[in-house]
Amino acid sequence: MSRPILHRQGAPAAAESWIAGGTNLVDLMKLGIEQPAGLVDLGPRRATLSGIADADGGLTLGAMTTLAETERDLRIQRDYPAVHLALALAASPQIREMATLGGNLLQRTRCTYFRDGHSPCNKRAPGTGCSAIGGDDAALAILGTSENCMANYPGDLAVALVMLGADMSVEDRDGRRRRIAVQDLYRLPGATPNHETTLAHGDLITAIHLPVPTWTGQTYVKLRDRASYAFASASAAVALEFDGSKVSSARITIGGLATVPWRCAAAEGRLIGRVLDERTAMETGRACLAEATPSPTQDHKVELGARAVAKALVVASHMHFSIKAGHSDGP
Amino acid sequence: MMLTINGTDHPIPDDIRRTLLDFMREDLGLVGTKKGCDHGQCGACTVHVDGRRILSCLQLAATVPGAVTTIEGIVTEGDLHPMQAAFLEHDAYQCGYCTPGQIMSAIACVNEGHIRSDREIAEWMSGNLCRCAAYTQIRAAIRACTLQTAEAST
Amino acid sequence: MRGHRIEGADKVRGRALFVDDLRDSDLGFVPLIALAVTTPVGSGTVRAIRSADALAIPGVRAVITHENAPRLRKVISLSMSEPGTRLPLQSARIDYAGQIVALVIADTLQAARDGVASVGLEIDAGSAPVVILADAKARLKSVKRAGIGPGRSRKGDADAALAGAAVTTDDTFHNAAHHQNPIEPGAVVARWDPDGGVTVHAAVQWHHVDTMMIGQAFGFGWSDGLPGFLNRVLRKNRSEGKVRLNNHFSGGAFGRNISYQALLLAPMAAKVVGAPVKFIHTRRDTFSLMSHRSEARQRLRLGGAADGRLAAIVLEPDIAKGAAAFVEPVGEMPMQLYAHKTHRLTSQVASLDLPGAGWMRGPGVAYAIFALEQGMDRLAAELRMDPLDIRLINHADVHPVSTKPWEAKALREAYDAGAAAIGWRDRPKGGTMRPDGRLTGYGMASAIDLGRQFPATAHVTLTADARVDVSLAVSEMGQGLLTGLTGLISEMTGLPTDRVELRRSATTESYAAGSIGSTGTYSNAAAILDAVQRITAGLLVKARKDRASPFYGRPSGLARLMSDHLVLGDGTRAPLADLLARYGAQSASGRAGLTFGASAKAKASFGAVFCEMAVDAVTLDIEVVRLIGAYDCGRVLQPAIAQAQLRGAMIMGLGQALMEETRLDRRTGAWTNAELGEALIPTQADVGHLEAITVGALSGANPLNFKGIAETAIVGVAPAIASAFADATGGQIRSLPMTHKERLRAVRDLEPTTLKESAE
Numbered sequence A: 001m002s003r004p005i006l007h008r009q010g011a012p013a014a015a016e017s018w019i020a021g022g023t024n025l026v027d028l029m030k031l032g033i034e035q036p037a038g039l040v041d042l043g044p045r046r047a048t049l050s051g052i053a054d055a056d057g058g059l060t061l062g063a064m065t066t067l068a069e070t071e072r073d074l075r076i077q078r079d080y081p082a083v084h085l086a087l088a089l090a091a092s093p094q095i096r097e098m099a100t101l102g103g104n105l106l107q108r109t110r111c112t113y114f115r116d117g118h119s120p121c122n123k124r125a126p127g128t129g130c131s132a133i134g135g136d137d138a139a140l141a142i143l144g145t146s147e148n149c150m151a152n153y154p155g156d157l158a159v160a161l162v163m164l165g166a167d168m169s170v171e172d173r174d175g176r177r178r179r180i181a182v183q184d185l186y187r188l189p190g191a192t193p194n195h196e197t198t199l200a201h202g203d204l205i206t207a208i209h210l211p212v213p214t215w216t217g218q219t220y221v222k223l224r225d226r227a228s229y230a231f232a233s234a235s236a237a238v239a240l241e242f243d244g245s246k247v248s249s250a251r252i253t254i255g256g257l258a259t260v261p262w263r264c265a266a267a268e269g270r271l272i273g274r275v276l277d278e279r280t281a282m283e284t285g286r287a288c289l290a291e292a293t294p295s296p297t298q299d300h301k302v303e304l305g306a307r308a309v310a311k312a313l314v315v316a317s318h319m320h321f322s323i324k325a326g327h328s329d330g331p
Numbered sequence B: 001m002m003l004t005i006n007g008t009d010h011p012i013p014d015d016i017r018r019t020l021l022d023f024m025r026e027d028l029g030l031v032g033t034k035k036g037c038d039h040g041q042c043g044a045c046t047v048h049v050d051g052r053r054i055l056s057c058l059q060l061a062a063t064v065p066g067a068v069t070t071i072e073g074i075v076t077e078g079d080l081h082p083m084q085a086a087f088l089e090h091d092a093y094q095c096g097y098c099t100p101g102q103i104m105s106a107i108a109c110v111n112e113g114h115i116r117s118d119r120e121i122a123e124w125m126s127g128n129l130c131r132c133a134a135y136t137q138i139r140a141a142i143r144a145c146t147l148q149t150a151e152a153s154t
Numbered sequence C: 001m002r003g004h005r006i007e008g009a010d011k012v013r014g015r016a017l018f019v020d021d022l023r024d025s026d027l028g029f030v031p032l033i034a035l036a037v038t039t040p041v042g043s044g045t046v047r048a049i050r051s052a053d054a055l056a057i058p059g060v061r062a063v064i065t066h067e068n069a070p071r072l073r074k075v076i077s078l079s080m081s082e083p084g085t086r087l088p089l090q091s092a093r094i095d096y097a098g099q100i101v102a103l104v105i106a107d108t109l110q111a112a113r114d115g116v117a118s119v120g121l122e123i124d125a126g127s128a129p130v131v132i133l134a135d136a137k138a139r140l141k142s143v144k145r146a147g148i149g150p151g152r153s154r155k156g157d158a159d160a161a162l163a164g165a166a167v168t169t170d171d172t173f174h175n176a177a178h179h180q181n182p183i184e185p186g187a188v189v190a191r192w193d194p195d196g197g198v199t200v201h202a203a204v205q206w207h208h209v210d211t212m213m214i215g216q217a218f219g220f221g222w223s224d225g226l227p228g229f230l231n232r233v234l235r236k237n238r239s240e241g242k243v244r245l246n247n248h249f250s251g252g253a254f255g256r257n258i259s260y261q262a263l264l265l266a267p268m269a270a271k272v273v274g275a276p277v278k279f280i281h282t283r284r285d286t287f288s289l290m291s292h293r294s295e296a297r298q299r300l301r302l303g304g305a306a307d308g309r310l311a312a313i314v315l316e317p318d319i320a321k322g323a324a325a326f327v328e329p330v331g332e333m334p335m336q337l338y339a340h341k342t343h344r345l346t347s348q349v350a351s352l353d354l355p356g357a358g359w360m361r362g363p364g365v366a367y368a369i370f371a372l373e374q375g376m377d378r379l380a381a382e383l384r385m386d387p388l389d390i391r392l393i394n395h396a397d398v399h400p401v402s403t404k405p406w407e408a409k410a411l412r413e414a415y416d417a418g419a420a421a422i423g424w425r426d427r428p429k430g431g432t433m434r435p436d437g438r439l440t441g442y443g444m445a446s447a448i449d450l451g452r453q454f455p456a457t458a459h460v461t462l463t464a465d466a467r468v469d470v471s472l473a474v475s476e477m478g479q480g481l482l483t484g485l486t487g488l489i490s491e492m493t494g495l496p497t498d499r500v501e502l503r504r505s506a507t508t509e510s511y512a513a514g515s516i517g518s519t520g521t522y523s524n525a526a527a528i529l530d531a532v533q534r535i536t537a538g539l540l541v542k543a544r545k546d547r548a549s550p551f552y553g554r555p556s557g558l559a560r561l562m563s564d565h566l567v568l569g570d571g572t573r574a575p576l577a578d579l580l581a582r583y584g585a586q587s588a589s590g591r592a593g594l595t596f597g598a599s600a601k602a603k604a605s606f607g608a609v610f611c612e613m614a615v616d617a618v619t620l621d622i623e624v625v626r627l628i629g630a631y632d633c634g635r636v637l638q639p640a641i642a643q644a645q646l647r648g649a650m651i652m653g654l655g656q657a658l659m660e661e662t663r664l665d666r667r668t669g670a671w672t673n674a675e676l677g678e679a680l681i682p683t684q685a686d687v688g689h690l691e692a693i694t695v696g697a698l699s700g701a702n703p704l705n706f707k708g709i710a711e712t713a714i715v716g717v718a719p720a721i722a723s724a725f726a727d728a729t730g731g732q733i734r735s736l737p738m739t740h741k742e743r744l745r746a747v748r749d750l751e752p753t754t755l756k757e758s759a760e
């Protein structure tokens, strides 16, 4: 058991890791799942890497901004209710004070076999097999799975960000910057479930960019088995625009049920030009789950996901029409 | 590098894997802060860093971003913090194991202003599990403490 | 300020010490740290344990395995805990996943952790473990007894009555295994003393039984820990007093706090390294080194007459059992709740490859009454009766089986109080839309729990300066026993609480009843009262012979202690302080015997639970808007503490209804979601309006008039919540917890879906 060393500047060398709030990394280090040889503390760079700024009608969020700070921001609350709710419904107040936006996007699955530290698991120990398949898969994915891994992406924020089409700034270890869509951050498990993102070792997420908020109905619905302090069993982020009574633009993503934040482009298309009543909402929800491949023990999850989407569509549509009608209760 | 806990400076531990919780409990003998899960899943280890509530079991001692206050540091010897008094008065505990964490969280909850309704208090106190389930009494204590503070400041 | 509890100020200051908090200054020594290595698979044998890497870590002192562990002797476990069946680290055999296979002992917690991570396990896998009832058909065996409850019982010919009943129901209900999950994970400190005895620091629920277990395992007189009289009776030998178990605060318990294994592991480790050791459970350890409430499935058939009277109850439970003797006593209570013509109880138990199951709040009864009450609702629905009315019609005026009168029963008052508080008779129709668009549902259920008394012996001394000193090794785990007993002693002796000294250290004269099954308070109180009565009787004898005393020459009679005075029935009185000053300190031992409700009168506590629920028709999200319980729990000692117990139990019932479930991997036999973040228990946000009402105070013949509190209050909650869901949606719950999965199943059986209904 070698003790890792701590750096307060620079970039992580091979086998080293960034540490931001530490709420996922420290947890995984204790479980023996992450064993970095060294940690590069992002704390000293908080001043430059955190904060929320207006940017061309949208917002730029520093990657070291905590979930709590972001949640408190009035612009987030007003213009990005899906983001606000995704944050407000995540984890616990204490964790949100510690956790950073960048770390949140990169949090790892809660698959219990991954976390137990010893079961065969292709994500943790490539090539050992997947214990979840044929095992306790109650909390795992039904979308985007492969025969090698069915772990779900557990986070909330990314589901809202992918729905909004947000992108982010990344700096590689030599200081070169690039922008990538949040959606493109995540990789399907395929044959290599251990490769979860498209980042290279040492890449640093510096900021997240929220686009100009054009949607008039926008929300995030999170379903879970207790009222708070729990990951999503299923979630849905939705943004709608209307032309009169008809939907003119729709964006839908699903969380909790998929290996990556799951964009439902086909189902979105079917909504355009239609009046959104509850029946349509439910139909759309079911369409979003069309590609689901539940195991026999997961059969209820298709319906659960469909209902999460339906609820989000109904809420977002109410929001649009009540704003139009002059009362803005918000979500 | 020094780490300030309840106003006292301590050199940070050599083993950087040491969490703030273990550092306080194992190295400093500050055992008021409890360990319920050691994985961020119960809230028993809640302390304040620069007035904000955090979980000391997921915080490395070496990277604490500010000054730490624990249940041992919220009052000077002898007295009770108004929140402690409210917990006593409203019997907002049973076994007492989650209690230091609940009190630290409750103080922060009030400072954050998340106390406009019972429902709001409940949501913002949901990061502190209490298996004895003194939940309604905890809500009553926070409400009472808030009223008291409000009266005192007017 | 002290609040409502003696230890309150320490608790809010973070100064109440739990075992893992004890430091050098509290213990007088610095213990080494021991952590467990557990097996990931649930069957087979340990071929080898490679400990060289662990031992190479600086600070690691020893790795103990079945090969080098001290041999333990067989123990008899009165609490039916696992060591009575299997002892830790005694063989290479693997009985369940998560079983301890090695102990790592080190100077520091971090070194011990590193040591655990470095131990290599080589296991020869055995045949696939069987861990859930669905896989255990071949292991089900019909039983005469299920734990402390009956496995079989009959009244009349229930099958014939069922066949001839006007209406019948037939459902199979299921309860998932779950864990007590107190927030304190627990630790045990042990040190071997120069005289060959062992000092143990732990938090235990039944001091003497646990002491005895340690004594037996380590080869002391097997009844070490039992008080002199019991010891002499049982074994005609004197207690050696070599096991010194110091009982500390417990961070919750609910049927288990410390694992029984840990009570043995810490002394074993200390023996091997020749130094004091603290064994610490990680949270994950608590799932397999400690007990759980096991899985059960119950087929229930009810037959009713046209007026709703129960003609037949046929209950057929299948109960999972783990590596301990304990079996969830599902059959104990259901036939005691309602008047009925006939019944048949036929239980089967399956021995599974799991850690020992054990006590959890409302053992057996919480499951059984869930099934029975769901059945009663079905019957009511068949007959178009109100759920409350069918319960009133079937009210058991006498014990339904023994026909003994009840010692005290205020269930009707409980129904009335609960119904009034929630507005039952004026409730909206189930499925009515609330202003926020959600559906409303109301549900109710009855609760019952057995009145038991466990043996206790209390040694009480009234000192010459008029203080009362009671030695009783009771445990304080949040139930308020210290405060409750202190108040009672004050009341029994007429002395103010600041003159009451309650010592929790074990002695050979006293034997405290365990804090189990809500029986701790009144079992111990009964023993104390007996001792106090012996003392007052003795004082009276002396005073009647004493010319200088006002009692001189008075006829004998029952004397009582009232506000500092000894008072005779005819009003003669003298200050207690004077009497004690004259006659000196007075001591006596008092006893309470064992009863399982088996006295001339039947004894049970009762309750009625009412629930108002809001259900989102689209997502099936539930909010328990109001949960109101009215409980007939006899005399209420300290109202604030009773409230806390009732509310805590109600919320645990809410957890059982909505979320509590520890899942298993059918291939390895391991608990999968073995973390607090995944094996969910209620948070603050799950609790809406909650009300606990007490009824039926101060009636009946028991001098103490107590009934259990903490167990009864969990019993009716899950069925009331399930009923409210059925009322709101029409979907009938058959399986707990009723997570989204079960709710979706419940409404899927309905055509058309509720979603469509609500959309139109």
Ligand SMILES: Cc1cc2nc3c(=O)[nH]c(=O)nc-3n(C[C@H](O)[C@H](O)[C@H](O)COP(=O)(O)OP(=O)(O)OC[C@H]3O[C@@H](n4cnc5c(N)ncnc54)[C@H](O)[C@@H]3O)c2cc1C
Binding pocket: A017, A018, A019, A020, A021, A022, A023, A024, A025, A026, A027, A063, A064, A089, A090, A091, A092, A095, A098, A099, A100, A101, A102, A103, A104, A105, A106, A107, A154, A155, A156, A157, A203, A204, A205, A206, A229, A230, A231, A232, B039, B040, B041, C677
């Ligand atoms: C009990 C519990 C419940 C939770 N519930 C929820 C929930 O309901 N919803 C939810 O969304 N989340 C939940 N979380 C997850 C939590 O939100 C994440 O752990 C947290 O957001 C991670 O942020 P961090 O700053 O602490 O990351 P860290 O733990 O510091 O880092 C996580 C990973 O990201 C890397 N990293 C961090 N910052 C950067 C950066 N800027 N650039 C590149 N790499 C970086 C680190 O190297 C590490 O690999 C929960 C966590 C816990 C413990």
Ligand code: SF4
Binding pocket: A109, A111, A112, A113, A114, A120, A121, A122, A123, A124, A129, A130, A131, A132, A133, A140, A148, A149, A150, A151, A193
């Ligand atoms: S689902 Fe993925 S993370 Fe879980 S066990 Fe399988 S490979 Fe590992």
Ligand code: FES
Binding pocket: B034, B035, B036, B037, B038, B039, B040, B041, B042, B043, B044, B045, B046, B055, B056, B057, B058
């Ligand atoms: S001990 Fe830190 S959250 Fe449980």
Ligand code: FES
Binding pocket: B092, B093, B094, B095, B096, B097, B098, B099, B129, B130, B131, B132, B133, B134, C183, C251, C252, C478
């Ligand atoms: S008081 Fe016991 S866990 Fe909260």
